[in-house]
Amino acid sequence: MVTTSITVDDTGFLRLVLARADDALVLGHRLSEWCGHAPILEEDLSLANIALDLIGQARSLYALAGAASGHDEDQLAYLRDDRQYRNLLMLEQPNGDFACTIARLFLYSAYIDPYWRMLATSGSELAPVAAKAAKESAYHLRHSAEWLIRLGDGTAESHRRAQDALERLFPWTGEMFEPLPDDVAVPVAVWDAQVDAVLAEATLARPAPKWQQTGGRAGRHSEHLGHLLAEMQHLQRAFPGATW
Amino acid sequence: MLHQELARRRDPMWRWERPLLREISMYAQGLNQSDPAAVTASPEAARFQARIDAEDKIEPNDWMPEAYRRTLIRQISQHAHSEIIGMLPEGNWITRAPSLRRKAALLAKVQDEGGHGLYLYAAAETLGVTREDLVDQLLAGKAKYSSIFNYPTLTWADIGAIGWLVDGAAIMNQIPLCRCSFGPYARAMIRVCKEESFHQRQGYEIMLTLCRGTAEQKAMAQDALDRWWWPCLMMFGPPDAASQHSDTSMMWKIKRFTNDGLRQKFIDATVPQGHYLGLSFPDPALRLNPESGHWEHGPIDWEEFRRVVAGGGFCAADRLDARRRAHDEGTWVREAAAAFAAKRTARKEAA
């Protein structure tokens, strides 16, 4: 029996796991787009490392979701449509320039790094995955913070680009703090302190608070996710049921 | 095994803190500029050849004939460029890989190729050139790279075929280079070869999965073999009778086997693997010679080879465009990193 699109009744635990898994997969996919095209060879390797970590996290989480939903990791990744994806809107946005890619990785890592550390000691079913992810996210945070500081305090052009990236990305950051079922909550103040410290060193200004766009957790995405999935899911959709 | 491979992490070193490198290397290039014909007769040249004959490794600070240095710079930098350009055809499928496991493995593989480029540029730099200058030559269209990467990757099976055949051919070429007379190149090759053989097994496993899959998947695998087979045979370079660089390279133990010898080894190793997959080779003349034990092949289209090396073929313009775009769009990033490093140094000195 060939499976085409699937829908998952993701209430409770499944909502939490899929949200975190989709975040990791979608950001990992975006970062993998840089491979072969980065500004310097060392950065081709670093961004690929980070993408590999994130795809690995997604796989561990889909494995847990699979046990609860009866679908394997590839069915969950390749056979859900965008209305079924639960990732943060910020992570599905196109990469933009290098400043935008780095700023997004930083803003997300500044949230997810303390999150994984809290979750690792929470007694949650996700704790083992969180413990491993926390080691990786610490590196992602350090790497992106170092680059943001370099760009902010580099040349006039890099400063302008980094500041533009922050202005563009900040309206998407509020969504990270939307509560998920049975989850630990990273205090906004923890994220604020991390972000403010790095922006100060980078000589960048924190954008003024304005509207916050949400909807990703409920499957209401921007137009970009559909294209990302069309590309990513192409073979699984074109040859239903084949093994790769 | 796969997982261990993926868990590996490479922390790149930063280049920005080496502002003097360019000047140092220009100085080094000014040295040793004597005419190669004149030095072969010199006592240094005789000592040098004696060391090579004794299988001694030549290290960057040792005396070497200028022609030896030039040959190595050309060969190592072409090899490095090939690794970097080689990221593109496979990178073409990272976002479309058909499963999460394949996606991670392909991304790790393309990343490995970038790492090979890094080691090789570093090996070339020990000879008194800079990576920046070598990359400029590539982007200006003045440097060569392996013609195989000017062919397009059209289907997922091409990712299997590249791993199996292109990495397989690369291994045949590179295993003898692990014993190359120039120390840094030989050591880089030892590291590279371990990863290439992992890539080759991974590619073959993709082919095997396709050939054991649906009829459409098997047809995809056959089509990929049909398109990649001849270009892979060309990877070993022109036939020995027409090769410009072979004799001196053999004398210097940069090269240990002839182009035709390596090509034959590759064919002998690969044909049974293809038959095990249940695939056929696009060469009606391919036959096992029972006396020699070697597979004999039909004529190779060297006209196509010359055209593709010279920038013809499907993708040469696309490949260089992609590298130029990455380089140009990254200029402001490299400038920012250099400016930041300079500021930090100035602050340290002021403190």
Ligand SMILES: [Fe+2]
């Ligand atoms: Fe390689």
Ligand SMILES: [Fe+2]
């Ligand atoms: Fe390889």
